Amino acid sequence: MRSILYVIFLFICTFPALAQTDAPGTIEGRLTTTDNAPAAFANVLLKGTRNYLVTVAYTF
Numbered sequence: 339m340r341s342i343l344y345v346i347f348l349f350i351c352t353f354p355a356l357a358q359t360d361a362p363g364t365i366e367g368r369l370t371t372t373d374n375a376p377a378a379f380a381n382v383l384l385k386g387t388r389n390y391l392v393t394v395a396y397t398f
Contacts, residue, residue, distance in 0.1 A: 369393055 369377045378395040
């Protein structure tokens with residue numbers, strides 16, 4: 339029983355690393371609101387794929 343729980347635990351810990359793939363290409367640009375302020379926490383989805391990103395609350 340303990341070994342089964344150990345295997346399940348390892349799978350749960352490593353699954354997020356397996357889900358990250360190197361998609362070809364990059365997404366670049368500036369996402370702003372109507373008053374040219376940076377759009378914080380906006381979801382950007384690449385159409386036709388399962389690739390997405392979430393913008394951050396600050397800019398550099």
